[in-house]
Amino acid sequence: MLLFIEQCLNGLQFGLLLFMLAAGLTLVFGIMDLVNLAHGSLYMIGAYFAATFAAMTGSFVLGGLLALGATLLVGMMVEVIALRRLYGRDHLDHVLATFGLILFFNELVRAVWGPAGLNLSLPAWLNTSFPILPGVHYPTYRLSIIVVALVVALLLYLVVMRTRVGMLIRAGASNREMVGALGVNIKLLYTLVFGLGAALAGLAGLMQAPILTVQIGMGENILILAFVVIIIGGIGSIRGAFVAAVLVGLIDTVGRAFLIDLLRLGLSGAAASTAGPALSSMLIYLVMAVVLVVRPEGLFPVSGK
Amino acid sequence: MIALLTPRNFVVAALLAILVLIPVYAHSTGNFFLVTLFTRIIILAMAAVSLNLIMGYGGMVSFGHAAYLGVGGYLVGILAYEGYSSGFVQWPLALLVSALFAFVIGALCLRTRGVYFIMITLAFAQMIYYVGVSLSRYGADDGLTIYNRSQFAGLLNLSNRTFFYYLCFALLLGTVYLTWRLVNSRFGLLIQGARSNDRRMRAIGFPTYRYRLACFVIAGTICGLSGVLLANHTEFVSPAMMHWTKSGDLIVMVVLGGMGSLFGPVIGSIALLVLEEALPPIMNVIGGLVAGSAGARVGEYWQMVLGPMLLLVVLFARGGIDGILSNWSGFVQGVREGFANLRAGVGNLFASARRG
Numbered sequence: 186m187l188l189f190i191e192q193c194l195n196g197l198q199f200g201l202l203l204f205m206l207a208a209g210l211t212l213v214f215g216i217m218d219l220v221n222l223a224h225g226s227l228y229m230i231g232a233y234f235a236a237t238f239a240a241m242t243g244s245f246v247l248g249g250l251l252a253l254g255a256t257l258l259v260g261m262m263v264e265v266i267a268l269r270r271l272y273g274r275d276h277l278d279h280v281l282a283t284f285g286l287i288l289f290f291n292e293l294v295r296a297v298w299g300p301a302g303l304n305l306s307l308p309a310w311l312n313t314s315f316p317i318l319p320g321v322h323y324p325t326y327r328l329s330i331i332v333v334a335l336v337v338a339l340l341l342y343l344v345v346m347r348t349r350v351g352m353l354i355r356a357g358a359s360n361r362e363m364v365g366a367l368g369v370n371i372k373l374l375y376t377l378v379f380g381l382g383a384a385l386a387g388l389a390g391l392m393q394a395p396i397l398t399v400q401i402g403m404g405e406n407i408l409i410l411a412f413v414v415i416i417i418g419g420i421g422s423i424r425g426a427f428v429a430a431v432l433v434g435l436i437d438t439v440g441r442a443f444l445i446d447l448l449r450l451g452l453s454g455a456a457a458s459t460a461g462p463a464l465s466s467m468l469i470y471l472v473m474a475v476v477l478v479v480r481p482e483g484l485f486p487v488s489g490k
Numbered sequence: 491m492i493a494l495l496t497p498r499n500f501v502v503a504a505l506l507a508i509l510v511l512i513p514v515y516a517h518s519t520g521n522f523f524l525v526t527l528f529t530r531i532i533i534l535a536m537a538a539v540s541l542n543l544i545m546g547y548g549g550m551v552s553f554g555h556a557a558y559l560g561v562g563g564y565l566v567g568i569l570a571y572e573g574y575s576s577g578f579v580q581w582p583l584a585l586l587v588s589a590l591f592a593f594v595i596g597a598l599c600l601r602t603r604g605v606y607f608i609m610i611t612l613a614f615a616q617m618i619y620y621v622g623v624s625l626s627r628y629g630a631d632d633g634l635t636i637y638n639r640s641q642f643a644g645l646l647n648l649s650n651r652t653f654f655y656y657l658c659f660a661l662l663l664g665t666v667y668l669t670w671r672l673v674n675s676r677f678g679l680l681i682q683g684a685r686s687n688d689r690r691m692r693a694i695g696f697p698t699y700r701y702r703l704a705c706f707v708i709a710g711t712i713c714g715l716s717g718v719l720l721a722n723h724t725e726f727v728s729p730a731m732m733h734w735t736k737s738g739d740l741i742v743m744v745v746l747g748g749m750g751s752l753f754g755p756v757i758g759s760i761a762l763l764v765l766e767e768a769l770p771p772i773m774n775v776i777g778g779l780v781a782g783s784a785g786a787r788v789g790e791y792w793q794m795v796l797g798p799m800l801l802l803v804v805l806f807a808r809g810g811i812d813g814i815l816s817n818w819s820g821f822v823q824g825v826r827e828g829f830a831n832l833r834a835g836v837g838n839l840f841a842s843a844r845r846g
Contacts (some may be wrong), residue, residue: 285800
């Protein structure tokens, strides 16, 4: 039972991390209608920046903040130089162009930081465990990821739904020309939204950095998961991304932990231990396929598109 | 009468002539690396041609096409491992299984459209990838070595590199011919009609779903065949051959060469894979000239050049290389406008930075 609670928390933490990545992706996707495969590269760059700045300043928090700003800038530069020209193009063009960006960023990181991975170590005050229930300890850092992600989700909701900028973003998503005609600098707005998405990806990367090694290509597998999340949630829906991210995080983590035992109940031991790992890796893709077959527009389809 | 002597036709003819002559050149110089390289290029070109059939003509952007490479390849690998090395068993079975996979995947995926279609095909490919990773009897992550190429009872000897090269080349030409016949048939017109306006096609009374599914299965089967050839060529199969980046590579080949053009994917795969081989040495030479011995190792970072090149193709060369060749003057003008835009964009960036 204790293990189950711990795995659920792990799943929640992973899901919320996915949410930070998926939120930026779904914003860019829903508003600019841009498929950005290079989103994972921004995640990677956020992690590399964090590791470098933390080593430079000697402070994890300060390094993280600097990395956040730097990723925001990189994101805005990418948008202005390259991606801006892709709006309104075919999705296939987006896939190809941003695939090119992935190659570029991977090589750039290798040229700047070298092929070996980096480590980002936690400060002592985060490297402890926290009693969530009497007798149940959970790492403070993982708990802090959950808290940070929830705060980010709340802020994002407030910004998008309750501020003037958020209103413009939503208006731009439904009719770009009209918002432009009303005198809003839509280009700048899009650059800002893209930068925001990049910063969110960078945040996810730097939060994940102390748990995993910071390495080239770290953004690629998690990018696919983020895509799964926004597809399940419905493209453009932040609420959908949140629900789907938590769902995917829980299913993936809990599935990996318990599926083999579950299969043992029905199958012979040997069959269960061969089928288990494969099935638990496949589980979320299976969920996505089922969701798409049943609801081809995702769980929370954005109306009026 | 369509003009035959266009720049595009000239390039296609030249490429085909080069492909025919490569083993001859290799025999005269003893450099067999070229044959090995171009066998791989031809096999992947075949996969790209099959992807072009659904993507270029049918508008079905599959981001999981490498899965069929894996299915075809693994069938050969597994059968060989279990002692069935006869090609008469392996090949038909591999094609059949690829077709079955494509049928099931297509039947489900074709219910969705647009980006959702791209992503659900990716999801299925990932599932198949993880099945490959978990096949512990057949090497799991590390892959499976194939000790015998497919045996054809002494009729065909696949271990002869030159023969195998020409076999792959013939199959590639056959695939292109098949695509040509399909695209210009009633079936092909229907598929293309469904790409431009599916609802209208259905309103006229065509059950487009069935036709699109059939097209998807044909493409999957052809890609399965190239998987079979690839397994025989490398004598090795591993989950890496169906990683999602491989599906991305196939898309790149098709778009780079020219989507919806008959020879476009062939040009694209040659361009991409030759660039992969040629960029590092070229960059080394240029780097060496510019920065001396320190610059002579920049070739290591060839992807830093390839990535932006892909970006430029998307930005300035719609229709890929094939599009450039068929509309050369339009391309030149487009590049000029593009650079003007780029300059304006960078200028804006600095201006807005100055404004704060």
